Amino acid sequence: xxxxxxxxxxxxxxxxxxxxxxxxxxxxxxxxxxxxxxxxxxxxxxxxxxxxxxxxxxxxxxxxxxxxxxxxxxxxxxxxxxxxxxxxxxxxxxxxxxxxxxxxxxxxxxxxxxxxxxxxxxxxxxxxxxxxxxxxxxxxxxxxxxxxxxxxxxxxxxxxxxxxxxxxxxxxxxxxxxxxxxxxxxxxxxxxxxxxxxxxxxxxxxxxxxxxxxxxxxxxxxxxxxxxxxxxxxxxxxxxxxxxxxxxxxxxxxxxxxxxxxxxxxxxxxxxxxxxxxxxxxxxxxxxxxxxxxxxxxxxxxxxxxxxxxxxxxxxxxxxxxxxxxxxxxxxxxxxxxxxxxxxxxxxxxxxxxxxxxxxxxxxxxxxxxxxxxxxxxxxxxxxxxxxxxxxxxxxxxxxxxxxxxxxxxxxxxxxxxxxxxxxxxxxxxxxxxxxxxxxxxxxxxxxxxxxxxxxxxxxxxxxxxxxxxxxxxxxxxxxxxxxxxxxxxxxxxxxxxxxxxxxxxxxxxxxxxxxxxxxxxxxxxxxxxxxxxxxxxx
Ligand code: HEM
Numbered sequence: 001x002x003x004x005x006x007x008x009x010x011x012x013x014x015x016x017x018x019x020x021x022x023x024x025x026x027x028x029x030x031x032x033x034x035x036x037x038x039x040x041x042x043x044x045x046x047x048x049x050x051x052x053x054x055x056x057x058x059x060x061x062x063x064x065x066x067x068x069x070x071x072x073x074x075x076x077x078x079x080x081x082x083x084x085x086x087x088x089x090x091x092x093x094x095x096x097x098x099x100x101x102x103x104x105x106x107x108x109x110x111x112x113x114x115x116x117x118x119x120x121x122x123x124x125x126x127x128x129x130x131x132x133x134x135x136x137x138x139x140x141x142x143x144x145x146x147x148x149x150x151x152x153x154x155x156x157x158x159x160x161x162x163x164x165x166x167x168x169x170x171x172x173x174x175x176x177x178x179x180x181x182x183x184x185x186x187x188x189x190x191x192x193x194x195x196x197x198x199x200x201x202x203x204x205x206x207x208x209x210x211x212x213x214x215x216x217x218x219x220x221x222x223x224x225x226x227x228x229x230x231x232x233x234x235x236x237x238x239x240x241x242x243x244x245x246x247x248x249x250x251x252x253x254x255x256x257x258x259x260x261x262x263x264x265x266x267x268x269x270x271x272x273x274x275x276x277x278x279x280x281x282x283x284x285x286x287x288x289x290x291x292x293x294x295x296x297x298x299x300x301x302x303x304x305x306x307x308x309x310x311x312x313x314x315x316x317x318x319x320x321x322x323x324x325x326x327x328x329x330x331x332x333x334x335x336x337x338x339x340x341x342x343x344x345x346x347x348x349x350x351x352x353x354x355x356x357x358x359x360x361x362x363x364x365x366x367x368x369x370x371x372x373x374x375x376x377x378x379x380x381x382x383x384x385x386x387x388x389x390x391x392x393x394x395x396x397x398x399x400x401x402x403x404x405x406x407x408x409x410x411x412x413x414x415x416x417x418x419x420x421x422x423x424x425x426x427x428x429x430x431x432x433x434x435x436x437x438x439x440x441x442x443x444x445x446x447x448x449x450x451x452x453x454x455x456x457x458x459x460x461x462x463x464x465x466x467x468x469x470x471x472x473x474x475x476x477x478x479x480x481x482x483x484x485x486x487x488x489x490x491x492x493x494x495x496x497x498x499x500x501x502x503x504x505x506x507x508x509x510x511x512x513x514x515x516x517x518x519x520x521x522x523x524x525x526x527x528x529x530x531x532x533x534x535x536x537x538x539x
Pocket of ligand 1: 072113129131157158220361
């Protein structure tokens with residue numbers, strides 16, 4: 001299914017606002033009064049002072065002065081595209097979500113991003129990439145807000161400000177703008193060792209993708225699907241690119257950054273313009289929901305862990321094709337607001353403490369970034385199905401609500417007429433009735449305390465060439481760390497992960513090789529896990 005390009009002067013006519021913009025034949029003020037001269041301010045004689053009464057000058061400058069909004073606190077640099085998701089209908093009894101029913105087509109908007117750099121930073125920095133997808137389903141918006149790496153640095157959202165402060169540029173000189181090679185990053189990940197697995201993925205070729213079109217995507221957390229009869233299953237979401245997974249070499253990434261800082265953004269837009277529409281298949285790893293959220297010693301609620309596909313293959317649910325570039329970067333790519341709490345009946349969250357904090361964070365930050373509580377009305381964020389949310393007023397309210405007052409129960413008017421027409425139980429509940437009990441504590445589960453085995457599992461799954469790249473990446477990036485104790489602490493972590501890796505990096509840095517420590521929390525891999533070999537042919 002192809003979407004026609006919007007006509008010039010109509011911002012996003014298919015997905016966007018239907019209000020024609022800037023189409024009158026003559027130039028006007030923003031209030032519509034015709035103006036004949038927008039090139040000269042109103043002055044006392046042609047060389048005299050400018051008059052404060054020049055309201056056209058003031059309006060024009062006032063608006064220009066406020067053209068910029070705050071960039072995202074993370075994932076500031078991104079590129080987006082529109083497309084269509086087509087369900088294979090293979091979800092069957094697993095999930096009641098309407099958009100997963102057979103043959104169903106759903107419009108999507110995807111935003112790819114780097115995490116650390118500012119809005120103007122280079123595309124090819126060594127970093128994690130965001131892979132956020134908005135599905136405009138008939139049952140509301142579903143956002144799958146994922147990354148191109150299946151694990152995360154932290155296990156509890158309360159650590160998110162810490163990790164972000166550590167990876168962002170140093171506060172004094174705002175250097176480096178876009179890369180992981182600095183003292184605070186290495187300080188944090190070597191002290192907060194749950195970050196070691198994600199760091200390993202960053203130091204691998206996955207940290208410098210060839211193209212957004214050639215990246216996998218991961219929901220990272222374990223989610224819950226609700227099937228027919230209310231049956232719950234635990235799943236991990238995956239996007240599989242049709243073009244396969246490809247990376248740049250470090251040298252290529254550096255050259256591209258210098259020659260074309262927009263390398264990935266250009267690649268995505270050019271491919272779509274040329275009709276080479278990028279495609280991904282959406283799939284899930286499925287786990288029985290037996291109440292333990294555990295698989296072969298892996299706590300499925302721990303977002304620093306992935307489950308090897310050799311043990312749980314990905315079952316494909318549908319295909320996404322991105323076939324239309326945004327017509328206005330600001331209106332679409334910049335103003336889009338993703339949120340892991342945008343869920344539809346049949347998809348629910350789990351108790352992963354990172355996911356739980358995200359459910360607060362996105363709405364909160366967007367309240368500031370997008371100027372008040374009505375950013376859901378921005379065209380790119382609007383659901384495509386009818387909405388009756390009982391919300392009213394607030395900054396930048398664009399709706400003219402009818403009726404007297406939105407409240408329930410309500411015998412006079414309005415309220416929630418759609419709901420009142422439906423008998424109790426006719427709509428599936430949004431939340432799964434999960435049983436919870438326990439004491440209020442601030443504590444880490446014991447099952448979260450193994451911080452090295454997954455870094456090792458991933459490293460040992462790589463081909464020899466890929467392992468060489470990892471050694472070179474650690475040697476280069478740690479070589480940029482100026483604090484000897486921090487470097488040594490990270491080298492100790494590498495020794496705990498893999499002796500040969502630690503040896504190669506310490507030698508490259510001219511330092512003595514540390515002995516592996518018995519890492520606290522290290523667990524014997526289960527027989528199934530210990531049999532997982534390299535998923536790539538070893539050359
Ligand atoms: C933005 C993914 C963890 C807070 C984003 C974006 C992605 C993403 C893809 C960019 C969205 C866009 O393109 O507009 C992830 C993943 C995480 C994670 C996969 C862990 C598995 C967290 C956590 C927090 C957080 C733990 C806070 C507790 C934010 C914020 C933004 C953001 C504040 C900016 C949103 C905006 O301004 O629109 N994240 N994130 N993220 N994330 Fe996360």
